Amino acid sequence: MINPTGYTYVHEHLHIDLSHEKNNIDCRFDQYELIRDELKVLKQKGVANIVEMTNHYMGRNAQFMLDLMRDTGMNVLASTGFYQQKFYPDFIASRTAPALAKIMIDEIEQGIDGTALKASVIAEIGSSKDVITQDEKKVFHAAVLAHQATGRPLSTHTTLSTMGVEQVGLLKQLGMDLNHVVIGHCDLKEQLDNILQMIDAGAYVQFDTIGKNDYFPDQKRIEMLQALQQRGLLNRVMLSMDLTRRSHLKVNGGLGFSYLLDQFVPMLLNAGFSQTEIELMLKENPKRFFG
Template sequence: MVRFVRTVLGDIAPEELGVCDAHDHLFLSSPKFPGQELNDTAAARAELAAFRAAGGAAVVQWTPYGMGRRAADLPELSRATGVTLLCATGLHQAAHYTPELLAGLRGRLAEVFVSELTEGIAATGVRAGLIKVAGGFHALDAHTRWTMTAAAEASRATGAPIAVHLEMGTGALDVLELLCGELDVPGDRVILGHLNRSPDPVVQREAAGSGCWLAFDGPSRAHHATDWRMPDAVRALAEAGFADRLLLGCDTVLAGARSVDGGPGMPYLLRRVRPRLVAELGAELVERILTEHPGRAFGIDGR
């Protein structure tokens, strides 16, 4: 089997990704964030250009179905900035959608995910490269079980990875029990996001033991209270033997968090986070986390 990463401009070899922000957003809108939407194409282009100037080469956009991901704009942004982009299918928590939208997906959610992964997102020609779903705060509700069951079915059908939003960093073990236990998804096909927001080293080590990927996706304005603990958590996981399970991202969710709007944004990952981690882990491991690991985590086995 030939392994590849599915980008908005087509499939590439995993090693072609380069320095990668493994969890971010160029576009995102939700009724939970009125007036703070990421919906400005010019700002998205400027943010990508700033990331590229800082040494970045690829960004994985986790914005899923129905949240303003602007898939049609991604190929041109990728070409214009030289930054490789991945687009997600999937579904977030119910609070981000209207009841009417969710009702229209009943009975066909896995089919929608598979279609966007293989045939393309409607009217765009862009094929998704990952499935994004979400847990709840210390719990898995009926919506979570529905979306994760559909994600597992789509992952089995396509080989695509499943990226999971952990609400405030919680519920990692419950998510793994469902996805990797009940639904039989291989651990290395699951990416847990936001672990830095609940800095519990015991949970992090147990999660890593499942073989899943651990995404530490800060800094941000909203989660600065825990972002500063991330280097210690990453070092502890590496020392515990889980250095090969780590990913890094920024998770820019609101307009004010972009660097071009006064926030830390994507470049901060390379300007400030990378040097801090080099001091903790050494340059060689940090380079692998930023380059080799994303290619492995988001790789799909050709069939």
């Protein structure tokens, strides 16, 4: 559960391996000492929680997370679920939604891979670019069933900020309480109207690829946040960076985990956001949502 005393990064990875699918060793994010050292610095800056989004077949490593918690004092919330179509194991196609839900429920109630670490979040449940496939719809159904059985919140993946509105519609149709849903990666393109629709339906949204300026500039992220600020909707927004590659770590030449606090927060303050609004997005909203 959430440590209420500090900030929360709501969409991160501490051990993920998509290198086989992407044919790129940079996508094997597993350098323990380097990640440990960055988390120690992050904790000194006031971050108390990392919501770790890596689930089945993405290279999740429960013992790695437990070791990081022991060595850094950082609270890590682990996830259960399945990612998106091209990363699914073969059995997804043949199993029912209740059978897939049981896998998630067991990891929430009993633990992950025989360790003491229990999943706290159903995530990251994803859709493909510009489509939600039939198998993805089944996994969303399973995620709803797992939420209904455990009460744990659901955090999604939208590929390049597509299909967020459709995810909300599907989840509503499946009977999900949207107060327990956050739509991920809403900040990879200009889409204020879609974000307003998601919030109006009752969901939270994440600006969780902060610093990935090659996808979408941070200044544009701030402009969308300003539009939400003007409408009094920052109480439905959470922030993160979604680091997934070795090259994202500071010592490897990347921005590093601290970029959000060291660079992006001052940009927000300069753009007219108050410290109270920053606390809302980085502390109060995650505390309310992740519990």
